[in-house]
Amino acid sequence: MRIFNVKTIIVGGSATGMGVAARLKRNDPNATIVVYQEKSYVSLGACGLPYFVAGNFSDPNNLIARSITAFEENGIIIVPNTQVFKIDFENKLVYFDNKTDSYDNLVIATGATPYIPPLVGVELKNVYTLTTLEDGIELKKAMQNPNIKNVAVIGAGFIGLEMSETLSELNKNVHLFELEERISPNAFDPEFSQFIKENLEKNKINVHLSTKVTEIKGTDQVQAVVLADNSLIEVDAVVLALGFRPNTEILRNTKLALAENGAIIIDETGHTNIDHVYSGGDAATSSNYITGELIYSPLATVASKIARVIADNIANKPAKFVGSIRSAVVRVFDLGYARTGLGEFEAKKQGYQIRTVLIKDKDQTNYVNGQTDLYLKIIMDIKSRQILGAQMSGAVKAMQRINTLAALIWSKVPVDEALEQIDLIYAPPFARTTDILHIALAKLNK
Template identity: 45%
Template sequence: MKTVIIGGSATGMGVAAKLKRLDHESEIIVIQDKEYVSLGACGIPYYVGHNFENPETLIARKIEKFEESGISVLSKTKVKNIDFDNKVISFENEKITYDNLVIAVGAKPIIPDIKNIDAKNIFTVNSKEDGIIIKNTITDSSKVLIIGSGLIGLEMVENIRHATKAKITIIEKADRVLKNLFDKEFTELVESEITKQDIKLCKENEIIEFIKDSNNKVCAAKTIKGEIIECDVVILSIGVLPNTHFLKDSKLELEKNGAIKINEYCETNIPNVYAGGDCCSSLSYLYKNTRTFYLATVANKQAKIIANNINENKSSKFVGALGTTIIRFFDLELARTGENRMFIEMNNIQTKEVLINDKDHTNYVSGQEDLWLRIIIDLKTKEIINAQMIGKNKSVLRIYGLVGLIWAKTKVDEALEQIDLPYSPPFSRTTDIIHIAISKLI
């Protein structure tokens, strides 16, 4: 059996490794457009922030290690065409056949159509090379413009501030940061922290033109409001889209955003062709609606499912994801899980919710901080469908317990009000914030 995998990141290399463990005799070929595989892209901001100095730390496993186990890797190779009828993949001047095909090409950064976007020192945060050049470019005297205030944008802001004295400006098209993930009460606290860190935030604004100097280097940006922002480094963190442009005119069924449509077995509409990770659409766990989860956690799970199904013929199902997310922003920590506000409102789901502001532990142990929790339940099912937290000192790790309640589809009732949560003065109060929220919900 010959399996060809296009893409060498979390899903692709996860499939390759597990499939080889399941069947030592299987022939596995990975086609990767970069010279390396298994990049931990989530670590790029922390490399820029000098949390570690060797960029090779971003590589979880080198190509040589995969090849030692019998997995062939064609690096620096781009697929040009796939003939699904004849099971043939074309790249450069070569062609290879397959019995099973896995498409795991991930996502690509959104590059906006802005005048002079080809100027030097305008970067995305997507590859090891991106991390290296950004780290080597930004100095204490730099004027850095971050476009977008999602997770990656804010992680870059935090790490650049920790590593340098650079002047930082954030441009955000929406009316607040992290809008698709957190409600206003939470994002207001993040925006206060941005101000506290002497970082300029420009909301409800966007860049319409970059201004270049004689060396084709960016020196300023013009906003839609006519402002001129001086900058010598620009970081694009607007978001990502599935990296499926080469499949646009193929027989493969795609969503409107370019994501590959898959079923619960991670199969596409074409026999013996699978897809997983950032390039495909997946099920939401709660309502079985279709979403694209740009999360390494989802990619890793789907890799195992694909390998199992190739080896054992539909032995594993992907049951869905919650979009659980956690982020540190200076002293603040935020966590969330479940469907977002937009989905709830668009689908007219009748809900009940509570917002609690309490303390993370007892007042007689030093370091007590505010802790915020919002829980939203579906009135029809009495189940939690969204939880958001913001606090400090790792207090938001309570999200793990809430994820468990959501995953088990536990009813919010008097029995749950008595849930036996741990108590100790350095960690919590006798009546935890989760207890308070549940009591108010019932």
């Protein structure tokens, strides 16, 4: 359906914001779309930042999926280097600089900001985060300094893991600190946290679990980190990788409904509680496809999907975002670690009666070079016999198997004799005739 005389303002030029802009313009070439963006660029592929710092490629512009000029050639108005500091929902106005602009529809796509802990010394030179293009350029340049030899990474989530690998490849001595008792507890079950820890230590990463950094010590620049037990570890730089918070500070004390962590609460259409106001991506909540509960899942895959839903609804083409199962994968040196659906603890917390299997097998035949160990865990609901979650570790080339399990979770098929015989690809360099998935399904089916 064509849109007449309707103006959409988008606050934020990240994946969600520019995804909405591009699809909305395709839905109606005559739509008026204005994007206010805090940075001088849009469409940053932030997931590639650790690989840029590591030197996998040299041109930072490779991280820009689409230039401002390319969007403008399609009739999308982009106002860069401009920060919206207030929104008047009643009068449909956004405030920036000393100006205002009015909208018919508003999309808040302000993304997330890294969590900066209230540590003494956090303002010292050589303390870094890795969220923006500027962060990546600054950190890459700093790590070329031969005087920076010892680096503390605080936080063992996906970015902390990727940065530990990156810094090790840059010949830095890395100390990885995690407050929890295991690696990435929100993503992986204990078995896989342990697999990751062993891999890190094998690659000479100093892993400190159940360890709280209480201070960053130095005069002008970082000299050490102080721990809760008052011990001190000398380092020359610190990378903060403690997760993200929704970038919604300007929306507090407004009528816009926010979750406890500050994420904008949206429904399955991307609508907020205010008419003609939408949000999505890292600034907003989403839903769990399995349980239906409201969650915060700052993943690029979620951001891109909700963008299409928002654009279609603005264009009067009804669409719904059905949720996510938080499928994710991370590479740590030569191995990959993947997860999808619910973890064991999460499934029990939701009240499911579960059965689990943990299988160790090989990823391909032994007579073709490159055979490696592969671990797979599957969590099944006993009542429905549906798969609730799965986790995997092994060679990077084997990680695509998790997508098969994600599809089985998504389709909610029961584990039975037919599923046990699922027809998977086979060739000696890729798999064995009886794949690890077959073995796991057979054990669940007993």
